[in-house]
Amino acid sequence: MDKTLQAFGLAVALTAAMAGGAMAQPSEVRIGVALEPPALDPTAGAAEAIDIVVYQNIFEGLVRIDQNGGVQPGLASDWTISDDGLTYTFTLQDGVTFHDGTTFDADDVKFTFDRILSEDSVNAHKEFFTPITSVTVVDPLTVEMKLDHVVGRFLFDLGRGDAVIVAPESADNNAVEPIGTGPFAFVQWDKGSRVILEAYGPYWGEPVHLSKATYLFISDTATMTNALLAGDIDGTNNFASEALAVFENNPQFKVLVGTTEGETILTTNNKKPPFDNLKVRQAMAHALDRQAIIDGATYGYGVPIGAPFAPHDAYYVDLTDTYPHDVEAAKALLAEAGFPDGFSATLKLPPLAYARLSGQIIASQFAKVGIKIELINVEWAQWIEDVYSNKDYDLTIVSHVEPFDIGNYANPDYYYGYDNPDFQALIETLNGTTDEAKRKALAIEAQTILAKDAVNGYLFELAQTGVWNAKLTGMWQNSPIEGLVLRDIAWTE
Incomplete structure (x- = not known):
């Protein structure tokens, strides 16, 4: 899994070509968010602002959490649990690549959790994973994890941003140039302004509807309001409740009020x-x-x-x-x-x-x-x-x-x-x-x-109070886990 600059360049070119070819009508979305992430590696920081940009977009875990808080297959297509609850065996998705074009396999899973559990780990929630006593590569598409005691929420914990899978060749640079396996690839980060993502053409899962997503950092409520009304942004996942009245009866917008874990x-x-x-x-x-x-x-x-x-x-x-x-x-x-x-x-x-x-x-x-x-x-x-x-x-x-x-x-x-x-x-x-x-x-x-x-x-x-362009669909109304998941967002006529 040698990642050279040449391979990276080819992968980016391939991503752009396939993303353009896969969608007859490429579309993009511009999302306003209140906080700029301090970095872009969710395995090395606690800020929700990181997951808002990268969770299930750039990075994926063995499992993923859905809008209802349920555990769904992710990079693991299925799994078995031993009768004593101490051994989990995961079957991995085949044909998955990282955004630099290199192959995902069981070695990446082992590296990820060895890194989380290492003595010098900077994972914000290492404690979720300390029950893991061993991670064994059975074959390229099979991983076995053993625990020292039963953990009732182990699968849910594997679906957190803290447990997304990273590769040994790129992990050290994920804070500024994240490389994952998700449906969107990182393009650029203009500090103090925006992060730009583009659809990853060779994505292993269901193709996404959007060709591009831009996160714009807008901390001021008045500025966010004006950006929405002017059409400079297409929505925000959690708008200040004091200004919701501006949008509640405006047919150009939809207001989604849901629950959070906040x-x-x-x-x-x-x-x-x-x-x-x-x-x-x-x-x-x-x-x-x-x-x-x-x-x-x-x-x-x-x-x-x-x-x-x-x-x-x-x-x-x-x-x-x-x-x-x-x-x-x-x-x-x-x-x-x-x-x-x-x-x-x-x-x-x-x-x-x-x-x-x-x-x-x-x-x-x-x-x-x-x-x-x-x-x-x-x-x-x-x-x-x-x-x-x-x-x-x-x-x-x-x-x-x-x-x-x-x-x-x-x-x-x-x-x-x-x-x-x-x-x-x-x-x-x-x-x-x-x-x-x-x-x-x-x-x-x-x-x-x-x-x-x-x-x-x-x-x-805290309630989740999103304000979105009325022609957008697929946004999460509830927020059972940190993140702003893009995979289902689409424009309608």
């Missing part, structure tokens, strides 16, 4: 005083008026949550009354914690409308109990570095859109800074349980612990 939280640095004090966190929880935040920040589209779980999930339990809005209770708890006059803190806000609007409302609510909040607006790359990576923050607001990401609370090094051995043991038990009734009971117990510990301020579940 639990919007007031993230708290639990390792940093005074937030390491349970009574302080409880006081903050009592100070929050969720409905006022939802009305002001999402214009009523959000759904209140009391723990980090999506209300549409079968495991969800309503814990919103754990610490009901109560200003006097909040003041009393602060006094008990040694802060009768409150305290000062900073709230770092990424460039997302819901985050910055929520921040303003929460600062006002906290002021009523004596907590003085300084709002600090940061760009996305700075948020990733300061807050997520370096944990240099007091409070922040962000939607966590990864499905079933309650396990992050079992990682004391995660940026929440929450370290509870009992909770960690509970999540370990949950991860090793396959019986659905038992899994649900454990998930409810886990949610209840986090709610009572007031680890974060649980605000609302």
